[in-house]
Amino acid sequence: MKLQGKIAVVTGAGQGIGRGIAEIFAEQGADLILNDVVPSKGLEELGDWIRGKGRRAVTVLGDVSLRSDVEQIFDRGWADLGPVDILVNNAGIETIIPFLDLTDEQWQKVMDTNLKSQWMSCQSFCKRVIADSRKASIVNIGSIQAARVLPGRTHYAPSKLAVEALTRNISAEMGSHGIRVNCVHPGLIDTPMISWVLESPNLRSQVVGQISLGRPGLPREIGSVVAFLASEEAAYVTGQSLFADGGWVGK
Numbered sequence: 001m002k003l004q005g006k007i008a009v010v011t012g013a014g015q016g017i018g019r020g021i022a023e024i025f026a027e028q029g030a031d032l033i034l035n036d037v038v039p040s041k042g043l044e045e046l047g048d049w050i051r052g053k054g055r056r057a058v059t060v061l062g063d064v065s066l067r068s069d070v071e072q073i074f075d076r077g078w079a080d081l082g083p084v085d086i087l088v089n090n091a092g093i094e095t096i097i098p099f100l101d102l103t104d105e106q107w108q109k110v111m112d113t114n115l116k117s118q119w120m121s122c123q124s125f126c127k128r129v130i131a132d133s134r135k136a137s138i139v140n141i142g143s144i145q146a147a148r149v150l151p152g153r154t155h156y157a158p159s160k161l162a163v164e165a166l167t168r169n170i171s172a173e174m175g176s177h178g179i180r181v182n183c184v185h186p187g188l189i190d191t192p193m194i195s196w197v198l199e200s201p202n203l204r205s206q207v208v209g210q211i212s213l214g215r216p217g218l219p220r221e222i223g224s225v226v227a228f229l230a231s232e233e234a235a236y237v238t239g240q241s242l243f244a245d246g247g248w249v250g251k
């Protein structure tokens with residue numbers, strides 16, 4: 001098991017990709033701090049599922065776009081489970097708004113949730129890891145939209161492309177502390193975020209037609225990639241961004 005004995009924080013874990021990552025991590029031997037923004041049946045049920053696998057799990061509500069909530073997630077993690085080894089910045093939101101209609105508030109909300117949150121949690125996490133004199137690994141979740149244009153995403157796409165630069169720059173400063181930082185750009189993944197695409201036969205076939213493997217991905221398929229990057233198997237990999245997109249960006 002590639003994550004045996006590791007302790008990991010996964011943000012936005014109540015559903016979708018975050019849940020897929022948490023499931024794979026637990027199966028690979030990790031204990032989990034599970035975050036989401038509002039109380040949900042999904043988050044509590046995931047905690048029970050992980051404990052059923054013999055791993056420890058705690059749930060922490062918090063909005064990752066707020067500094068105080070980010071600190072609280074790590075406070076709880078360190079207090080309840082011990083020094084955290086892995087951070088997965090997964091929480092994110094997507095809205096679709098034509099460029100000419102986009103307001104300052106809509107721009108800021110997406111930037112704060114998708115980008116500022118990752119910067120803040122990377123910083124808070126790294127300070128704690130350095131204070132503990134331990135090694136650690138971070139995986140930031142970006143998006144295929146770092147490299148592909150979809151309509152109405154002049155706010156979302158830059159927030160995700162910037163995750164790549166954030167990852168590279170933090171990895172450069174943190175490498176000497178033994179902290180690796182990588183990014184995964186998912187393609188079309190079957191989650192509640194994009195159910196509106198998959199439930200429309202026309203939209204679905206239009207998008208799936210652009211994917212080499214000819215199907216949407218599953219949250220656990222992103223989980224496997226994240227687990228590899230977070231694990232010692234990727235001990236010499238840092239500052240990288242990997243597209244897990246079934247061959248969409250390359251087609």
Ligand code: NDP
Pocket residue numbers: 011012013014015016017018035036037038062063064065090091092093094113141142143144145185186187188189190191192193194
């Ligand atoms: P979902 O909306 O299905 O799940 C995201 C989870 O994050 C939700 O539970 C959501 O809660 C939570 N969340 C939202 N805002 C916050 C916040 N401020 N603090 C803490 N938690 C929050 O999305 P996906 O699983 O599809 O997406 C996960 C990540 O993957 C996102 O960063 C997304 O941008 C990215 N991604 C997804 C793709 C896809 O095809 N699904 C493709 C490329 C990238 P709530 O529901 O209450 O808002």
